[in-house]
Amino acid sequence: EWKIDIIYFSDFPNLQETGTRKDNGKFDLTLLPTQELKEEFRGYIMYRCKNGTFRALIQDRTAYNHIAKFLNSRINRRIKSLGDRNPEKWISLLKGWMLEQGITIVKEKKSVYGTVSYGEAVTILYFRNVLKFLGPEDLRDEIEKDVWELKNLDIKIRSNPIYNVKILDFRKIYQPDIREECKKAVYMNLQYEAIGTVQGELTIMRIFSEYLQKEYSKIKSCSEIDREVLEEFLIDTRMQKYAEDAARKQMKQVQQNFNNHWSIRRTQAGKGKWMGQEPWQDENHQVIPNFIQGIAERQPFYKDLVARFPDNPDSVNYYYKEWVHPVKVFDYDKG
16 A cells, blocks of 8 residues: 555656656655545546656646645645635635745746746646646537637647747636627637737737726627727726826936935945935934834735734744745836
8 A cells, every 4th residue: 555655757658768866756645634635636646647747747746745735734634635625715725824834826937038927836836737637527618618728729829939828818808798709709810810919909808898897887798889988998098008107207206306315325325225314204304113114014915914923923024024925016117
């Protein structure tokens, strides 16, 4: 039974050539707390071992070990099977556990152009794939689903080798009839346009759908959209751009005024210093105590931490001050 609960890479022909490190080349099912969980993960791991590469399986194993620890945590003490919770509940609990363990829940992705985006961490994606593998098979045609896997479409896709698009997501088109109409248009356009162009069109439709939901909630179909609605949408979009441009211009001036007021000379003052003074002062040039701390304590992220660790301020301070996580930063040129 011990051997059955250890799945070695070397047992699979497609993994033998490069899989030479025995300690890394295995999955240990004995790490899981119940026999039901062992059988569920066994099915997915066997599938991956038959179809994956050695490098991919090493990454899988790291994610699996994290999930095994998660499944042994106190919050899962009464769980026998992955079927005991719905997938989104599982993912939510996993993210919370990862935060508590100091494991990042996001992954940074950088394109060849240097642009950076963020997605879910490998451990979360792995768990999603396990849950999907164990879930009921969706027998609908691909074009009937709200998320299309391009490889499953019966047409040749003019793919983009740089971005390697794999899915098209229609879920944020909120009106069901418009969503179905959009699917038909996208399917048609995919036969003649590059995937990047189609993605751009779909992005615009998501924005338009959100606008309709707010301003014209009674519109359910594209046939109900007239010229007036389109013109108002375009004006609204253009006004947003004007507002962003104005804000950008004003923010540049504010920054310049700030720099002039403090006469910043970083090479003279030294890194992180403001000519020997704290910049956060009131109109009487008195330092405002705990200025940054006060802003942080008003943020939803901080309030969530306090609610999660009411009797453990050290944990709050760790996640607030020490834990590295992505943030959105304003840029005068890129927004």
